[in-house]
Amino acid sequence: MLWPKALHLIFMVTWFAGLFYLPRLFVYHAMSDDQTSIDRFKIMERKLFFGIMTPGAILTIIFGFWTLFANSWEAYAGMLWLHIKLALIAVLVIYHIYCGKLLLDFTYDRNQHGHVFYRWLNEFPVLVLAAIIILAVVRPF
Helix, strand or coil, X not given: CXXXXXXXXXXXHHHHHHHHHHHHHHHHHHHCCCHHHHHHHXXXXXXXXXXXXXXXXXXXXXXXXXXXXXXXXXXXXXXXXXXXXXXXXXXXXXXXXXXXXXXXXXXXXCCCCCHHHHHHHCCHHHHHHHHHHHHHHHCCC
């Protein structure tokens, strides 16, 4: 049952590529003042969110649960590292949805944040990724 695990990792990388890049696009979008650039960022953000990030997130979760259940959920039930990892994934899903809300704000010219906010926002998924990798590989609990 290594195929679901491999696909889980492939789509996780795809999802995180979007989670890293979308807030960076928001930084540049927030700094833009000409209509041509603003329109270009709207297109790029929409395609990234709906064409790469969201399918990557959905497939990451599908193949992750497939891997989990193929390896017997009961065997993992007492492992704290897994429960923390799943909680962090829930936090990432919330972050993803929040990015979608910010995307809509930019789409309808309702952005309320400056580029510094988006620079800080861009750091969040890095921290979550580091925690998830440590939990999955080291299994400290």
